[in-house]
Amino acid sequence: MSETIEFQAEARQLLQLMIHSIYSDKDVFLRELISNGSDALDKLRLASYHDKDLEVDTSDLRIELEQDAEARTLTVRDNGIGMTRDEVVELIGTIAKSGTAEMLAQMREAQDAQQAEDLIGQFGIGFYSSFMVADRVEMVTRKAGTDEGVHWESTGEGTYTLEPVADAPQGTAITLHLKPEDAEDSLHDYARPETVRRIVKRYSDFITWPIRLVTSESAEDGDTEPINSRQALWARPRSEVTDEELTEFYRHVSHDWQEPLETMRLSGEGTFEYQGLLFLPSHAPMDLFMREARRGVQLYVKRVFVMDDCEALVPEYLRFVKGVVDAADLSLNVSREILQQDRQIQAIRKRLVRKVLQTVAALQENEPEKYATFWRELGRAFKEGLLTDPDNQQAILAASAFPSTHSPDGTTTLKAYKERMPEGQESIYYLTGASRASIENSPHIEAFRAKGYEVLLLTDQVDEVWTDAVSQFDGTPMASIAKGDVDLGEGDDKPEGFDDLLTWMGTELADDVKEVRLSTRLTSSPACLVGDPGDLSPTLEKMYRAMGQEPPVTKRILELNPQHALVSGLRDKQEAGEADPDVARLLYGMALLAEGGELKEPTAFVNTLAERLQRTL
Numbered sequence: 223m224s225e226t227i228e229f230q231a232e233a234r235q236l237l238q239l240m241i242h243s244i245y246s247d248k249d250v251f252l253r254e255l256i257s258n259g260s261d262a263l264d265k266l267r268l269a270s271y272h273d274k275d276l277e278v279d280t281s282d283l284r285i286e287l288e289q290d291a292e293a294r295t296l297t298v299r300d301n302g303i304g305m306t307r308d309e310v311v312e313l314i315g316t317i318a319k320s321g322t323a324e325m326l327a328q329m330r331e332a333q334d335a336q337q338a339e340d341l342i343g344q345f346g347i348g349f350y351s352s353f354m355v356a357d358r359v360e361m362v363t364r365k366a367g368t369d370e371g372v373h374w375e376s377t378g379e380g381t382y383t384l385e386p387v388a389d390a391p392q393g394t395a396i397t398l399h400l401k402p403e404d405a406e407d408s409l410h411d412y413a414r415p416e417t418v419r420r421i422v423k424r425y426s427d428f429i430t431w432p433i434r435l436v437t438s439e440s441a442e443d444g445d446t447e448p449i450n451s452r453q454a455l456w457a458r459p460r461s462e463v464t465d466e467e468l469t470e471f472y473r474h475v476s477h478d479w480q481e482p483l484e485t486m487r488l489s490g491e492g493t494f495e496y497q498g499l500l501f502l503p504s505h506a507p508m509d510l511f512m513r514e515a516r517r518g519v520q521l522y523v524k525r526v527f528v529m530d531d532c533e534a535l536v537p538e539y540l541r542f543v544k545g546v547v548d549a550a551d552l553s554l555n556v557s558r559e560i561l562q563q564d565r566q567i568q569a570i571r572k573r574l575v576r577k578v579l580q581t582v583a584a585l586q587e588n589e590p591e592k593y594a595t596f597w598r599e600l601g602r603a604f605k606e607g608l609l610t611d612p613d614n615q616q617a618i619l620a621a622s623a624f625p626s627t628h629s630p631d632g633t634t635t636l637k638a639y640k641e642r643m644p645e646g647q648e649s650i651y652y653l654t655g656a657s658r659a660s661i662e663n664s665p666h667i668e669a670f671r672a673k674g675y676e677v678l679l680l681t682d683q684v685d686e687v688w689t690d691a692v693s694q695f696d697g698t699p700m701a702s703i704a705k706g707d708v709d710l711g712e713g714d715d716k717p718e719g720f721d722d723l724l725t726w727m728g729t730e731l732a733d734d735v736k737e738v739r740l741s742t743r744l745t746s747s748p749a750c751l752v753g754d755p756g757d758l759s760p761t762l763e764k765m766y767r768a769m770g771q772e773p774p775v776t777k778r779i780l781e782l783n784p785q786h787a788l789v790s791g792l793r794d795k796q797e798a799g800e801a802d803p804d805v806a807r808l809l810y811g812m813a814l815l816a817e818g819g820e821l822k823e824p825t826a827f828v829n830t831l832a833e834r835l836q837r838t839l
């Protein structure tokens with residue numbers, strides 16, 4: 223009846239890390255197990271609301287920590303939702319968490335123990351952390367509403383065994399056979415009641431379910447000792463809550479082991495009564511840019527957990543915000559679909575968004591270091607809001623930061639940019655592209671540099687998308703310097719005598735460009751490529767291709783610098799009827815290379831170039 227099963231490869235690697243305990247604060251294993259137990263109780267209560275026929279006992283939902291000093295075991299027991307055999311295989315035998323492979327790869331490259339520990343901290347290990355303190359772990363679990371339970375056991379070394387259990391109680395009991403070496407260290411001896419009381423107080427006091435301690439003595443007289451105060455943190459006045467409690471609560475809701483970057487409180491009274499306790503994380507969640515990325519806000523109704531990952535409360539671009547919203551006047555039975563329509567939820571969502579934007583703006587204003595962390599870790603997701611949340615576009619722009627030609631390695635706010643704008647400059651200028659190095663020296667910038675106009679250098683993928691949707695900041699137009707005409711106020715003295723050259727080149731290059739015209743944005747380069755407003759940029763085209771889509775062909779515009787000797791020389795040749803089409807093609811290729819683009823036929827370009835060079839030797 224007993225079967226032995228191998229852990230999935232990633233799970234095996236993580237278990238090895240746990241067994242050799244690279245994490246210095248082993249106490250956190252208990253926080254993780256209690257957190258899982260608390261989630262299991264939440265799920266059971268919800269399931270019983272939604273399914274009245276479910277045969278479960280919800281009369282005394284709780285978490286028990288049972289110690290056996292002689293056997294040196296600690297059992298963490300909940301009478302929550304439990305798991306079926308298949309769920310155990312899937313949830314405990316494998317790691318479905320996104321970003322696992324990436325984390326393990328980074329781990330292999332980690333330079334030192336601290337770096338490795340930070341990675342584990344960012345990832346969070348959950349149930350597997352039991353192997354930091356136990357050399358063998360047993361679990362008996364029975365899914366609510368089913369008859370047969372399952373016994374799971376492992377030393378964490380490659381395999382685990384499963385066996386059916388006929389009379390398992392509802393819920394999950396995890397028994398840790400404690401490593402002998404921890405017995406020497408009374409502070410970390412998990413068979414001692416003092417140790418467990420201390421850890422629960424520190425890490426899990428706010429858990430709203432009762433946590434009870436059962437020791438060898440108390441079990442004899444059937445006594446159990448409540449060891450958490452069970453107060454919902456968001457309902458307590460800020461002055462009574464310590465920073466450490468907030469951090470531990472953050473860790474519970476976010477499954478993150480790090481400290482939060484910032485804490486936010488939300489409350490509403492009157493018709494819609496609600497309270498919220500929200501956090502900005504200090505690093506990007508592993509799944510931030512994955513399709514299945516989850517939103518981190520839980521919904522409670524009058525202290526009772528209703529749902530995880532409540533997308534109705536948080537727009538997608540703020541998916542990194544973690545925490546809890548507790549609303550007073552909702553049905554416990556509410557579904558995700560109904561929530562999307564609910565007026566109260568919409569009002570809370572609006573307030574929540576405003577609160578987050580204000581908090582980010584305040585960091586930007588007052589705490590540059592924290593803001594820099596926020597921006598580095600989460601800025602790319604945040605900027606998605608410029609496209610998806612038109613109502614808050616201006617506030618998001620104001621709270622954003624952008625690299626620019628003004629600061630060689632830092633960023634600027636748009637407000638600071640505007641303050642630096644010289645007389646005569648009418649727009650906020652930007653250039654998008656794949657990397658700072660490739661666009662910083664692109665020909666498009668020349669005339670702007672010459673005039674002392676600052677240019678924002680936008681190199682995140684998302685920049686390619688929002689820039690088309692944003693036309694102004696605080697009344698000042700925003701303009702791409704690689705799109706449309708630029709008017710740098712040089713007056714109307716248009717150079718004469720180039721019309722024939724432009725027509726001739728337009729015909730020669732008809733396959734590649736839609737127009738050839740004179741430029742006002744060049745000073746030292748002979749030519750550059752630009753688009754019309756609304757055209758796909760080359761980077762965006764590439765992004766579409768990378769996603770397996772074939773974008774419509776966008777021909778670009780070739781602009782020539784009439785001041786450049788190559789251009790005026792070519793005009794003279796053309797007037798004399800001696801212009802060489804190869805030169806037109808070389809000019810086009812050079813413009814493409816100068817902006818970091820790729821030639822369609824590099825060999826043909828190089829052959830033509832070599833042949834022309836040869837003639838000049």
Ligand code: ADP
Pocket residue numbers: 254258259262300302303304305313314346347348349350394477
């Ligand atoms: P995480 O809690 O971060 O998802 P874990 O490895 O701790 O990761 O747990 C994996 C999954 O196993 C949980 O998401 C949950 O579905 C299930 N699980 C763990 N502990 C319990 C428990 N006590 N009761 C029911 N399910 C559990």
